[in-house]
Each structure stands twice: as structure tokens, then as C-alpha cells.
Amino acid sequence: MRIDVFTLFPEAFTWFASQRHVANALAHGHELTCINYRDHTPLSAGQVDDTPFGGGAGMVLRVDVVEAALRARYGTDPVALGGRRRVIALEPGGRLLDDALVDELSAEPELTLLSGRYEGFDERIVEHFASDRVSIGRYVLAGGELAAMVLCDAVLRKLPGSLGHEQSAVEESFSAALEGGPEYPHYTRPADYRGWRVPEVLLSGHHARIAQWRLEQSRSRAADARRAPDAGGQARSDAGPERA
Numbered sequence: 001m002r003i004d005v006f007t008l009f010p011e012a013f014t015w016f017a018s019q020r021h022v023a024n025a026l027a028h029g030h031e032l033t034c035i036n037y038r039d040h041t042p043l044s045a046g047q048v049d050d051t052p053f054g055g056g057a058g059m060v061l062r063v064d065v066v067e068a069a070l071r072a073r074y075g076t077d078p079v080a081l082g083g084r085r086r087v088i089a090l091e092p093g094g095r096l097l098d099d100a101l102v103d104e105l106s107a108e109p110e111l112t113l114l115s116g117r118y119e120g121f122d123e124r125i126v127e128h129f130a131s132d133r134v135s136i137g138r139y140v141l142a143g144g145e146l147a148a149m150v151l152c153d154a155v156l157r158k159l160p161g162s163l164g165h166e167q168s169a170v171e172e173s174f175s176a177a178l179e180g181g182p183e184y185p186h187y188t189r190p191a192d193y194r195g196w197r198v199p200e201v202l203l204s205g206h207h208a209r210i211a212q213w214r215l216e217q218s219r220s221r222a223a224d225a226r227r228a229p230d231a232g233g234q235a236r237s238d239a240g241p242e243r244a
């Protein structure tokens with residue numbers, strides 16, 4: 001997969017690209033390229049944004065600047081791009097990123113992400129150049145960079161070669177293996193810490209019983225999440241993990 005991220009802060013992605021699963025994906029031939037809008041601005045003062053028509057706080061990313069950056073990268077009128085590749089504008093009000101959307105995006109050969117800044121995009125950017133609007137949650141970040149990293153992280157870790165153990169992304173929260181439910185609890189050594197004992201079944205070495213216990217835990221967490229959706233499944237249930 002080739003991912004292009006358009007941003008005013010390409011240096012923000014240096015740390016991200018060095019993370020193990022991202023580095024693994026890149027070593028396997030996937031590509032992550034940052035393009036700085038500022039490098040392509042047609043404005044002599046290097047301007048990339050402007051004040052909003054009608055007044056209001058903040059600055060808005062200019063449509064001519066984004067067009068110039070997209071043209072420089074793809075050598076075509078960006079209006080025609082939407083039909084050829086997913087061009088995703090990161091916006092708080094967009095389609096919420098969830099596991100189904102991540103699966104959908106990880107099947108694409110190429111993605112273009114547009115990060116906004118300040119008050120966001122001139123609406124004509126999204127209307128004419130983007131195929132999708134995507135949000136990572138109903139809150140407002142100061143810019144789209146963190147949202148772009150979240151999306152890239154979730155997509156790249158689904159690609160072969162990204163995670164060390166190929167099974168890691170198969171049986172995880174929201175996967176078909178767990179019937180779309182949250183993941184079961186994990187434990188490691190020590191088996192007893194301050195009297196908080198690891199559930200005995202996990203120490204039994206009995207694979208079928210462990211698999212059954214994990215599925216039950218996942219189902220129980222899913223039921224909790226349905227009862228208390230705003231609690232993110234944190235509500236306790238009687239069928240929760242054994243506690244000492």
C-alpha cells in the first residue's frame with residue numbers, strides 16, 4: 001500500500017514512521033510519504049491559509065494551495081483524483097473510523113490523507129478533491145496530523161508483515177474471530193501479585209478450555225458495552241474475570 005499524507009507538519013510523522021509495526025510495514029514495501037502543502041503554495045509569501053469569509057476565529061487552509069500540492073504529486077487535476085484513489089479529508093464531523101472502515105481502507109492499494117489545520121479546510125477542498133471525510137472521534141483536535149497517524153496506524157497494522165506474529169491482528173478486538181466483540185483480558189507473570197491471581201484456566205495448558213474462556217470473556221465484555229455504551233464496556237459484569 002502507498003499512503004500519501006498532505007500536511008503542514010511532515011516532521012510530526014518522523015516518530016510515527018519509526019514505530020516498529022510501521023517500520024516493519026515499510027520494510028515490506030509499503031510506503032508512507034508526507035507532502036508539505038507549504039512546499040507547493042503558489043503564493044509568493046509562502047502563505048497556506050487565510051481568514052474565514054464571514055468572520056470568525058482561526059485560519060482556513062486555502063483551496064488553491066491544496067490543489068497545487070495535489071497537482072504536484074499526481075500530475076493531474078485533483079478533481080479527477082477521487083475516482084482513482086481514496087482521498088480522505090480528516091475532519092471531526094466525518095465518518096467515524098471503526099474497524100470496518102479500517103478493513104475497507106486496508107484493502108486499498110493507495111490512500112491520500114489530507115490533514116487540515118487551524119479552523120480546517122476551505123469547504124471546496126473537501127467537496128471537489130476528497131472522496132471521503134473521516135473522523136477519529138467526536139472531539140476537535142488542533143489539526144489533522146494526529147488523526148492521520150491514528151488512521152495510518154490502524155490500517156498499517158492490518159497489512160501482512162506489519163505485526164510480528166501474523167495471528168496478532170486476527171484474534172483481536174472487533175475481529176470476526178471474536179464475533180466482532182472486544183478482546184478478552186490478558187495476563188502475564190507473576191501469576192499472583194498482591195493476591196490478584198490470574199484465572200486458573202489460563203494456567204491449565206488446556207487449549208480448548210482457554211479458547212472457550214476467552215470467547216466467553218469477549219462476549220461478556222460485548223454485553224457490558226451494549227449496556228453501558230458510553231462507558232466503553234468498562235461496566236463490571238458477574239461473568240467478569242476471576243478475582244481473588
Ligand code: ADE
Pocket residue numbers: 090091092093116134135136137138139140141142143144147
Ligand atoms: N481534525 C481535527 N479534529 C479531528 C478529528 N476528531 N478527527 C479527524 N480529523 C480531525
